[in-house]
Amino acid sequence: MASESHKTDKERFEEEVLQFLNGLYGYALHLTRNPEDACDLVQETYARAFKAWKQYTLGTNAKAWLFAILRNTFLNQRRSTKRRPTEVPCDWVDELPREDVPQLLRFGPDPYDKFLNDLLAENIEEGLALLPETFRSAVVLCDVEGFSYKEIAEILDIPIGTVRSRIHRGRARLRELLEKWYLEGEGELGS
């Protein structure tokens, strides 16, 4: 095993950035909604990251750096292929209440636990897919990947206030959709 000072670029790269592979793959899946495209996107992300690795400064946030590369790569590919994902119109954004406490209290604690336990990954993915990309990204980066608002602002290249608003509204909309499907299904969620 190489000592710290004798590690090659490849060894440092593998050690410091491959640890984020699972998270990057998950985020890529949310962006592309297709496992094959997600794999291609992650591979391209790592190829770009490896090329830029020598300019990368140790001690900076490698995880946020990689997620930003992945998202920029995705946006560039989408632009170049002129493929746009199917997204619902965003009229709901302005209609959302400032906070969504009534929904949170609608079930009470025990039925709410049942609702949460009945949720499937497919339900959440379907709900997220109906959010505009920036809202989906903000929610996934915060709630799944655990990034701070500041890190998300850097990854998405938007102000922190906008991140906050997208997380609030994206979460509220996602939960609203899931609860609606749950109540319509009389306590069942289809996969």
Place this chain on the structure above:
Amino acid sequence: MSCSFVRDNLHDFVSGELNSSDAERIENHLQSCESCRACVSNMHGFRSRVRNLLKMTAPQELRDSILMKTSE
């Protein structure tokens, strides 16, 4: 401290983005307010369920392929 303060700051609170003094004010309020406690608990539960369900594992072939390319 009122319930409206908790509700206005609910998302930032569960995200861990409130400053420590506001977070402490909310923690204190939750000890005596059942309704706000239920709100916060449901929101924490929702986030945690989303996180657990959406954690992915990348395919081994993808890992192998990246390692192979960085060796070229």
